[in-house]
Amino acid sequence: MDSEVAIRLQNVTKRFGDIIANDNVNLLVKKGEILSILGENGSGKTTLMNMLSGIYFPDHGDITVHGKKVTIRSPKDAFALGIGMIHQHFKLIDVLTAAENIILGLPGHERLDMKSIVAEVNELVAKYGFDLDPEQKIYDMSVSQKQTVEIVKVLYRGAEILILDEPTAVLTPQETSKLFDVLRNMRKAGKSIIIITHKLNEVMAISDRVTVLRKGQYIGSIETRDASVEVLTEMMVGQKIDLEIDRTEPMPFVGRIEVKNITCRNRDGVAILKDVSFTSSAGEILGIAGIAGSGQKELLEAVAGLQEIESGEILYHSPEGETVTISDMKAAEIRDLKISLAFVPEDRLGMGLVGSMDLTDNIMLRSYNEGKHFFANRKNPRKLATRIVEKLSVVTPSVDTPVRKLSGGNVQKILLGREIASSPNVLMVAYPVRGLDINSSYMIYNLLGDQKQKGASVICVGEDLDVLMALCDRIVVLSGGELTGIVDARTISKEDIGLLMTSSKKGGAQHAE
Amino acid sequence: MLNDHEVLAKEPFFRITKRAHISNFKSWGIRLIAVVLSLIVCAFVIMAITGENPFNVYLGIIDGAIGKKRRLWVTIRETLTLLIIAVGLTPAFKMRFWNIGAEGQVLMGGLATAAVMIYLGPTLPNGIVLLLVFMASILAGLLWGIMPAYFKSKYNTNETLFTLMLNYVAMQIVTFCIVFWEKPSGSNTVGIINGANEGGWLPKLFGLDYGWSLVIVLLMTVGMYVYMKFSKHGYEIAVVGESQNTARYVGIDVKKVIMRTMMISGGICGLAGAIIVSGASHTISTSTAGGRGFTAIIVAWMSKFNPFVMILVSAFLVFMQQGAIQIASQFGLNENASDIITGIILFFLIGSEFFITYKVERTRAKKEATAK
Numbered sequence: 001m002d003s004e005v006a007i008r009l010q011n012v013t014k015r016f017g018d019i020i021a022n023d024n025v026n027l028l029v030k031k032g033e034i035l036s037i038l039g040e041n042g043s044g045k046t047t048l049m050n051m052l053s054g055i056y057f058p059d060h061g062d063i064t065v066h067g068k069k070v071t072i073r074s075p076k077d078a079f080a081l082g083i084g085m086i087h088q089h090f091k092l093i094d095v096l097t098a099a100e101n102i103i104l105g106l107p108g109h110e111r112l113d114m115k116s117i118v119a120e121v122n123e124l125v126a127k128y129g130f131d132l133d134p135e136q137k138i139y140d141m142s143v144s145q146k147q148t149v150e151i152v153k154v155l156y157r158g159a160e161i162l163i164l165d166e167p168t169a170v171l172t173p174q175e176t177s178k179l180f181d182v183l184r185n186m187r188k189a190g191k192s193i194i195i196i197t198h199k200l201n202e203v204m205a206i207s208d209r210v211t212v213l214r215k216g217q218y219i220g221s222i223e224t225r226d227a228s229v230e231v232l233t234e235m236m237v238g239q240k241i242d243l244e245i246d247r248t249e250p251m252p253f254v255g256r257i258e259v260k261n262i263t264c265r266n267r268d269g270v271a272i273l274k275d276v277s278f279t280s281s282a283g284e285i286l287g288i289a290g291i292a293g294s295g296q297k298e299l300l301e302a303v304a305g306l307q308e309i310e311s312g313e314i315l316y317h318s319p320e321g322e323t324v325t326i327s328d329m330k331a332a333e334i335r336d337l338k339i340s341l342a343f344v345p346e347d348r349l350g351m352g353l354v355g356s357m358d359l360t361d362n363i364m365l366r367s368y369n370e371g372k373h374f375f376a377n378r379k380n381p382r383k384l385a386t387r388i389v390e391k392l393s394v395v396t397p398s399v400d401t402p403v404r405k406l407s408g409g410n411v412q413k414i415l416l417g418r419e420i421a422s423s424p425n426v427l428m429v430a431y432p433v434r435g436l437d438i439n440s441s442y443m444i445y446n447l448l449g450d451q452k453q454k455g456a457s458v459i460c461v462g463e464d465l466d467v468l469m470a471l472c473d474r475i476v477v478l479s480g481g482e483l484t485g486i487v488d489a490r491t492i493s494k495e496d497i498g499l500l501m502t503s504s505k506k507g508g509a510q511h512a513e
Numbered sequence: 514m515l516n517d518h519e520v521l522a523k524e525p526f527f528r529i530t531k532r533a534h535i536s537n538f539k540s541w542g543i544r545l546i547a548v549v550l551s552l553i554v555c556a557f558v559i560m561a562i563t564g565e566n567p568f569n570v571y572l573g574i575i576d577g578a579i580g581k582k583r584r585l586w587v588t589i590r591e592t593l594t595l596l597i598i599a600v601g602l603t604p605a606f607k608m609r610f611w612n613i614g615a616e617g618q619v620l621m622g623g624l625a626t627a628a629v630m631i632y633l634g635p636t637l638p639n640g641i642v643l644l645l646v647f648m649a650s651i652l653a654g655l656l657w658g659i660m661p662a663y664f665k666s667k668y669n670t671n672e673t674l675f676t677l678m679l680n681y682v683a684m685q686i687v688t689f690c691i692v693f694w695e696k697p698s699g700s701n702t703v704g705i706i707n708g709a710n711e712g713g714w715l716p717k718l719f720g721l722d723y724g725w726s727l728v729i730v731l732l733m734t735v736g737m738y739v740y741m742k743f744s745k746h747g748y749e750i751a752v753v754g755e756s757q758n759t760a761r762y763v764g765i766d767v768k769k770v771i772m773r774t775m776m777i778s779g780g781i782c783g784l785a786g787a788i789i790v791s792g793a794s795h796t797i798s799t800s801t802a803g804g805r806g807f808t809a810i811i812v813a814w815m816s817k818f819n820p821f822v823m824i825l826v827s828a829f830l831v832f833m834q835q836g837a838i839q840i841a842s843q844f845g846l847n848e849n850a851s852d853i854i855t856g857i858i859l860f861f862l863i864g865s866e867f868f869i870t871y872k873v874e875r876t877r878a879k880k881e882a883t884a885k
Contacts, residue, residue, distance in 0.1 A: 017530055306761060332764030351758040357751065365763045368748055376745045
């Protein structure tokens, strides 16, 4: 029944230099089905979808849409074929309304009739059960509303095939289930939907079929009802993996970093942290949860001395019992105090490391200034680099390779390896496994667990609630820069954290206006 | 529903992909091909304009640059000047501080040199005058370098515009001083300073006219290489240049590094002014720097900030310039002919970097598709 097939890819290959991003990949999407494309970072999911949406052009292979062989050279071609992609990063204009963004770039008529456009948009919204006001400005919207605009935009252009690139990465559990309801409505209406993801639970919840890619190669497709999390993991990674995180009991509470009523503003004068207080303990992993941009980054940077604090203070209680106020110190002063505060920032190559420098020079970043000598000592950093490469099994040609050339997982191993080499009393990590494959992720979890057992106070900002709940002892929840709860990670439910992530201290929902 | 003609359009003919890595052999090969191609194009241009045999013209270039002992030494002298300015620019550009004010920094260094020579040259012993010349020229260049650095680190002003404008300020100051120093009066030039007693002139070394210049410039070149590669300062400069965020994260004082580096950069450019005025021209005018502050930027970039490669690149550029001056007179060409030839060669050399970074391929998929 070829008429039922929406898209068929045959032996599609795409190379970037020596790297084969897609190697003879086959893919089939039927009309009225939801297909998940599952694979680790670097497995070629996004490259494949970019070829469907006209951003890349395949080196080899055929693309068939509705039974006709096609050549997609640009996003315009893709639109003409009824293929619409919703990217991870939204492409919307803040000062325009939803409806204005939706019609942007369309030919339209001589006279712009916004009224009928709004009516048309409302019709779509009602049909699929979206929650959207077409006349609301984008800057007034939450992330999930912006995503809705992107989806409606694609539908308005008559897309029959929708591609969503990691749509749930920025959503709370509640928003995710709302999105899934909408997707199911679209399936009922006969649309074909492709979801790119690496979250197994979601694959099981939403899709009809799963196609698995691994290292650019097509591994196989199975019906979701025949699949299980274990089977999918094995297909994705190529081996059986124990998905349990080894969590030990925390040590008795000993305050290490005490954050007292801190408020910070960003460059535009907007309060990004509001009156936040908590105390981290030695020998525990303290998670920080929240929607992206709720102040997580600023909180860690404030502790590290990189973010200016408007009011409040941050105290450091040393294992020897001394108390130091670190909130009015700069990063260099904190370093010179020998507090050994380690920080793995979110932006690994833009802040934690220097991409164009080799491993040795990157390891040296923390220690280059030791000693009074005019010349830098590269001998010890080189030894340390070699040791980290061995211990954390970093895949690299040598310690003289620029870190930019390493894969995401190996970059993170270098960064984390350097930070824990000083046996820190405080270890702060932001999104430590973002973009990492499963094996590397579990290695990172274990390293964090080791530090906790050594008595370090580990503070971990994360985005995957399942992981935070399995890894941490306590979880601090931020919502719009406010602290909305400190909960026990062993007993709290995912839904409760989701509620805290969107609530404000006064109790009302954040986006209700 | 679909428009087949539109959708089944032809595939792109070329494909440009970034090279993962390239061997040294291949990258120098590409550069060599670029030089050969540029010489061929130059030959056609020369023939079209003059009708001369290009080989004669090229021989004229070689003759002009190194044909006589004096010409060889002029080429070496000019190379040294260009080299030391490029060396001075290195730390600034490595820090991604777009210092296009070398012209002004050189001019201020030259002006300070001239001032010391004019006011102290005839009276003090030559050794002390020279010491003062070096100190004053470095200080003047340093001042011209630290100004944009201060405003950059304090108010985040645009250093490109700032350093560029300072070039004109330096030029105006020189014009102003010439009014006081002109000799003979009415000539509107300073003339040769201390022509009789050679006060403040760099003396001969090992019997060579430019011996001291040679020693100073080569010392600076080696010194800069060591400074950038092995010192903590050099490391800080590299980190600040690549990522200010990383620098702040590890506790590097970014403002301090910017100020310090521009002091060094400006100081060396100021010293270049002393090399020109005290070591060669013994006079000062608004064209003392002569555009070398800009040419040196090309030298620094083409050498990828390696001071030793800079020796070769600056020698090549000066060679071409000196040769072109020769053919201009020999074949009755305009002075600008030299610029045309240098321009064509630079165009090819800079263009070759594209082919070193990227690979251009013909699309093959099409043939295979039709074969099926």
